[in-house]
Amino acid sequence: MTQTKTKTTRIQEINRGIILDAALEVFSAYGFRGTTIDQIAEKAGMSKPNLLYYFPRKEDIYVNVLEKTLDDWLTPFRHIDAKGDPLDELAKYIIAKLKLSESRPESSRVFANEILHGAPAIGDFLQTHLRQIVDRKIAVIRTWIDEGRLAPVDPHHLIFMIWATTQHYADFKVQIGAVVPDRVEDEDFYEETAAAIITILFNGIRPRQDY
Amino acid sequence: MTQTKTKTTRIQEINRGIILDAALEVFSAYGFRGTTIDQIAEKAGMSKPNLLYYFPRKEDIYVNVLEKTLDDWLTPFRHIDAKGDPLDELAKYIIAKLKLSESRPESSRVFANEILHGAPAIGDFLQTHLRQIVDRKIAVIRTWIDEGRLAPVDPHHLIFMIWATTQHYADFKVQIGAVVPDRVEDEDFYEETAAAIITILFNGIRPRQDY
DNA sequence: AAAAAACTTGACTGATTGGTCAAAATGTAG
DNA sequence: CTACATTTTGACCAATCAGTCAAGTTTTTT
Numbered sequence: 001m002t003q004t005k006t007k008t009t010r011i012q013e014i015n016r017g018i019i020l021d022a023a024l025e026v027f028s029a030y031g032f033r034g035t036t037i038d039q040i041a042e043k044a045g046m047s048k049p050n051l052l053y054y055f056p057r058k059e060d061i062y063v064n065v066l067e068k069t070l071d072d073w074l075t076p077f078r079h080i081d082a083k084g085d086p087l088d089e090l091a092k093y094i095i096a097k098l099k100l101s102e103s104r105p106e107s108s109r110v111f112a113n114e115i116l117h118g119a120p121a122i123g124d125f126l127q128t129h130l131r132q133i134v135d136r137k138i139a140v141i142r143t144w145i146d147e148g149r150l151a152p153v154d155p156h157h158l159i160f161m162i163w164a165t166t167q168h169y170a171d172f173k174v175q176i177g178a179v180v181p182d183r184v185e186d187e188d189f190y191e192e193t194a195a196a197i198i199t200i201l202f203n204g205i206r207p208r209q210d211y
Numbered sequence: 212m213t214q215t216k217t218k219t220t221r222i223q224e225i226n227r228g229i230i231l232d233a234a235l236e237v238f239s240a241y242g243f244r245g246t247t248i249d250q251i252a253e254k255a256g257m258s259k260p261n262l263l264y265y266f267p268r269k270e271d272i273y274v275n276v277l278e279k280t281l282d283d284w285l286t287p288f289r290h291i292d293a294k295g296d297p298l299d300e301l302a303k304y305i306i307a308k309l310k311l312s313e314s315r316p317e318s319s320r321v322f323a324n325e326i327l328h329g330a331p332a333i334g335d336f337l338q339t340h341l342r343q344i345v346d347r348k349i350a351v352i353r354t355w356i357d358e359g360r361l362a363p364v365d366p367h368h369l370i371f372m373i374w375a376t377t378q379h380y381a382d383f384k385v386q387i388g389a390v391v392p393d394r395v396e397d398e399d400f401y402e403e404t405a406a407a408i409i410t411i412l413f414n415g416i417r418p419r420q421d422y
Numbered sequence: 423a424a425a426a427a428a429c430t431t432g433a434c435t436g437a438t439t440g441g442t443c444a445a446a447a448t449g450t451a452g
Numbered sequence: 453c454t455a456c457a458t459t460t461t462g463a464c465c466a467a468t469c470a471g472t473c474a475a476g477t478t479t480t481t482t
């Protein structure tokens with residue numbers, strides 16, 4: 001067996017982690033081109049050549065960061081459970097994504113930036129893996145609609161709306177902060193946000209008699 | 212009167228326009244740092260020094276492009292009319308924004324990219340001008356709600372939801388294309404999208420007896 | 423038609439930056 | 453303790469790129 005040895009040492013594991021954490025912050029703030037290896041190295045507390053010892057190319061760091069963020073991003077989506085109550089499941093999903101937007105906005109931004117620029121690094125992933133997962137959830141939503149447990153809406157656009165809205169609170173935070181400067185710093189802003197979004201999404205904005 | 216002469220010639224007007232059009236495309240694809248002046252110059256069909264004759268710094272081009280996109284972006288929002296029917300006005304706004312996402316996605320992307328990276332060039336604008344416009348529309352929405360012509364939802368979050376969703380179709384086009392590859396190329400995809408979004412937003416996704 | 427103003431560009435320059443290299447320092451296995 | 457592998461870094465290189473400059477060409481004015 002010509003096995004390429006891939007023994008990962010303790011130091012390697014630690015340093016790769018440090019580098020990826022530092023890189024996430026820098027990439028999220030400045031984008032791929034706007035980020036310099038020196039910036040990441042400084043934030044990671046090591047020399048540039050040392051960093052390049054762990055990730056030989058700038059792109060390697062970027063791809064690794066992206067893979068991590070993709071996972072963050074998709075995990076709550078995967079957790080949507082066909083057997084659960086439709087509204088509960090979607091509410092849970094929205095809350096989970098908003099919580100992520102709050103706790104790890106950098107992650108969301110790196111992802112958004114990649115898509116915005118045409119997904120040069122993860123285009124393939126989107127067309128294969130993401131599409132597959134989405135197809136599966138689309139089927140779940142259709143079933144819910146067929147069973148009369150959800151209003152008859154277009155599943156794709158429903159998903160896009162939820163993605164867009166939850167993503168927005170991480171990616172456009174600066175804009176939100178400029179428009180509602182007082183509330184955005186509140187401890188419970190994200191809970192208030194979740195409640196507001198869920199209310200609108202569930203009930204719509206058309207006035208009803210029964211209020 | 213010490214008047215600085217600002218006589219704009221015909222050639223200046225034409226060339227500035229050509230440059231800004233070219234720059235919009237390049238900035239939207241590669242971001243500020245990712246764009247080189249040479250790229251813009253080539254796309255504009257002129258030499259780099261000539262381009263710099265019209266806009267002395269790279270940032271000048273960028274700021275000018277941003278101002279144009281901001282205008283695109285805000286015009287439909289300004290058109291929301293307090294005297295109109297609430298649902299009609301919001302539907303019109305959604306349709307206008309989606310139409311823009313379709314016809315000028317570059318514009319939307321440059322704007323998104325700027326916000327994503329913390330709005331270094333237009334932060335002030337957001338905190339003053341944008342905030343003012345938004346405050347005014349928030350008041351309109353509150354009035355509509357008080358009059359019982361709109362369900363009692365949080366006006367800020369309603370606006371954010373609409374912004375997020377409509378923006379999404381321009382900014383995340385690659386992702387949408389990966390997930391619904393067949394439909395996205397259709398002539399009437401944007402009309403279908405508008406209809407789906409409006410349905411969800413107006414009626415919500417909670418199933419009702421009266422279907 | 424001549425002079426002035428506006429426009430255009432080839433050839434540079436200095437700064438930045440992704441990546442290399444060889445040598446030193448540190449860790450580890452026997 | 454010793455030999456070997458792993459980790460670390462200062463010094464460096466080549467490419468890229470924002471911006472300059474001086475010399476030319478074209479357009480406008482008189």
